[in-house]
Amino acid sequence: MNKTDLIANIAAETELSKVAVASVLDKFIETVQATVGGGEEVVLVGFGTFKASARAARTGKNPRTGETLKIEATTVPSFKPGAKFKEIVAKAK
Structure with a gap:
């Protein structure tokens, strides 16, 4: 949808x-x-929580060249589904 x-x-x-x-x-x-x-955070009880999550710096690899590169720390949006949402999705299987 x-x-x-x-x-x-x-x-x-x-x-x-x-x-x-x-x-x-x-x-x-x-x-x-x-x-x-x-x-x-934005909390919608039963649906889920929208929040910002910190992502630590890490080492990555360029898939084309195999070269190692440093990926900087950043903040990314995340969503954690609520219990009711999880229950509805689990029943749909």
Whole structure:
């Protein structure tokens, strides 16, 4: 499912217009990005947690040349699914 499909699905389920759903979804995404980018977590109980995670510096290898290179430490966004989300996915198998 892509963003357009998601918007259409939510619009059909809620009887809201696609424009309204798209606006809310865009604002949700912007808010999560700004909050996590600012170092805070976004916790949606049952769904999951969006947060920033530190990734340590490490040594990597160029797959073409085999040359060893240093990969610098960085901060990356991460998502940890909640218990209910995990349960739903496990039952789908």
